[in-house]
Amino acid sequence: MSRTMTTLYDTDVIAWVDEQVALLRAGQFSKIDVEHIIEEIEDVGGSERRELRHRLSVLLSHLMKWKCQPARRDASWRRTIGEQRRAIEYVVKKTPGLKPLLQDQDWLAEVFRDAVVRTLGETNREELPALLPWTITQVMDHGFLPD
Numbered sequence: 062m063s064r065t066m067t068t069l070y071d072t073d074v075i076a077w078v079d080e081q082v083a084l085l086r087a088g089q090f091s092k093i094d095v096e097h098i099i100e101e102i103e104d105v106g107g108s109e110r111r112e113l114r115h116r117l118s119v120l121l122s123h124l125m126k127w128k129c130q131p132a133r134r135d136a137s138w139r140r141t142i143g144e145q146r147r148a149i150e151y152v153v154k155k156t157p158g159l160k161p162l163l164q165d166q167d168w169l170a171e172v173f174r175d176a177v178v179r180t181l182g183e184t185n186r187e188e189l190p191a192l193l194p195w196t197i198t199q200v201m202d203h204g205f206l207p208d
Contacts, residue, residue, distance in 0.1 A: 070097045109156045113149065114172055117163075120145035120200065121176035121193070122183070128207040129186055139206075146201055163197050 070077040077094070078101075084093050123142045127134055153160050162168050173193040180189055199205045 068094070068097075070094060109152065109159060110162070113152050113156075113159050113162060114175070116145050116148045116152065117172050117200075118175040118179060120149065121173055122179040124195070124200065124207055125176065125180045125189055126184060129180075129189065130184065131208075142206070143203065146203055149201065163201075169193055169197065 068077070069080060077097070081093055081098060084090075120142060123138055123145070127138055127142070153163070170193065177189050180186070195205075195207065
């Protein structure tokens with residue numbers, strides 16, 4: 062019968078981070094927890110990708126609502142559109158390795174599908190487009206609102 066050993070990583074990840082940083086700074090590389098450091102580094106990249114995907118999905122959803130529900134257009138929607146564009150620009154600026162995603166047609170199609178589901182849940186409209194109707198340049202253009 063094997064017993065799983067509980068580590069500092071399992072019980073207090075912040076204390077584990079402090080310990081790993083101290084070991085790295087001291088040059089004690091043989092003592093670092095390589096397996097968990099790899100996991101944490103991978104998680105950081107995944108988190109940034111998820112943030113970009115979420116913000117773009119929200120932006121696309123609001124652009125669709127703007128297009129499909131002209132009578133409901135208001136300052137709140139305009140504000141959300143602007144906030145999401147600025148947030149996307151910031152994410153890409155601080156993590157430039159994500160910029161190619163904005164040109165990846167398969168990734169954009171997945172994000173657009175997320176946005177359609179989000180929009181359907183908020184509007185109960187069935188006539189939403191099946192494919193992204195705008196270029197990423199239009200989507201990110203602060204002066205662009207679909208009419």
